[in-house]
Amino acid sequence: MLELNHVTKKYKDFTAVKDISLNVKSGERFGLLGPNGAGKSTMVSMISTVLRPTAGTITVDHKPLSGKPREIKKIMGIVPQDLALYQALSTKDNLEFFGSLYGLYGSRLKSRTEEVLDIIGLKERRNQAVSELSGGMKRRVNIGAALMNDPKLLVLDEPTVGIDPQSRHHILETVKKLNQDRGMTVIYTSHYMEEVEYLCKRLAIIDHGSLIALGSKEELKLNLKACDTLTVDYSEGNEAALGQLEQISGVTKATVEGKHISMLVSTGERSVIDIVDDIRNLGIRLTGFKYEEMNLESLFLQITGKALREE
Incomplete structure (x- = not known):
């Protein structure tokens, strides 16, 4: 589903991502683990076409991002670390707005909005302004916006930062269910190790922009003689x-x-x-x-x- 081949991102004298190669299989829950500043968000920005790599190539669903990124965006859902919502709009209106950006309209837009409201567990908050929601609920709306196009690949960048345990649990269970029930490929970035350990079968550990370990926990233990x-x-x-x-x-x-x-x-x-x-x-x-x-x-x-x- 996703392949990074010798990907590097530089900003003048600073290298944020250093020659990283990895692949994520279709239907996999893949964790990207590392401390703040490790380069995770930079990698997400390149995968989501916000940034271009300085060197290397990125392929999604066998299509290079350097080719027709608009076509690839149609099968991706990106959940950014910072909330990307309109605070004055209601939960439903936010979802309908982002759904319209993916080309949904009319009855299909309305039915998909209902489906996503159910997935994120906010049907009862459908008409409430986002500004009035708790931090955890806002995070769930943020995820809902990324689900409006029913993506094959869902990329979540630190989706549980600064929220309460109940909302964190709901998000983890939602992501797990989307993968199990719909076969959605998931890339989950975090510096909360217990989340990645619970959710992901395989993971990459990066630090200072470099890939320092790749595999399942059992493989890492064996290869690194941990x-x-x-x-x-x-x-x-x-x-x-x-x-x-x-x-x-x-x-x-x-x-x-x-x-x-x-x-x-x-x-x-x-x-x-x-x-x-x-x-x-x-x-x-x-x-x-x-x-x-x-x-x-x-x-x-x-x-x-x-x-x-x-x-």
């Missing part, structure tokens, strides 16, 4: 035994503090129970253990060596 965490409490264990923890197959690093052991483990074909049994076989008497599978926050930290920035 580790899960096993924490163990024990009552007895001599220094010699504790010194052998890192020799256990699957244990990358072990740190002992008092009666507490923290380990980075890469289980691979071995189970956590196998590792726990090996610890016991060293003569260490355990009183409890806890296993935590790596989440994207931890994975990002291991890949970059730093926490996710929010500046």
